[in-house]
Amino acid sequence: MTFTEPHLITHGCLNCGRHFALHQVRQVHPAEHTPEGEAEVLVCPVCGSYDPVPLSEVPNAS
Numbered sequence: 001m002t003f004t005e006p007h008l009i010t011h012g013c014l015n016c017g018r019h020f021a022l023h024q025v026r027q028v029h030p031a032e033h034t035p036e037g038e039a040e041v042l043v044c045p046v047c048g049s050y051d052p053v054p055l056s057e058v059p060n061a062s
């Protein structure tokens with residue numbers, strides 16, 4: 001596993017204000033009640049907030 005591949009920062013956390021790539025905030029949980037059998041949620045890896053949003057929706061994103 002390498003860390004040389006650049007990842008596009010696409011999401012920001014409204015709670016702690018940090019920015020992340022999608023793979024950092026994306027989590028897939030089993031969800032037996034859905035047709036797909038899983039549910040995707042976005043969780044901030046720093047503060048645990050469920051408020052990561054696309055950077056286009058984050059005020060003052062640079």
Ligand SMILES: [Zn+2]
Pocket residue numbers: 013014015016017018044045046047048049
């Ligand atoms: Zn956060």
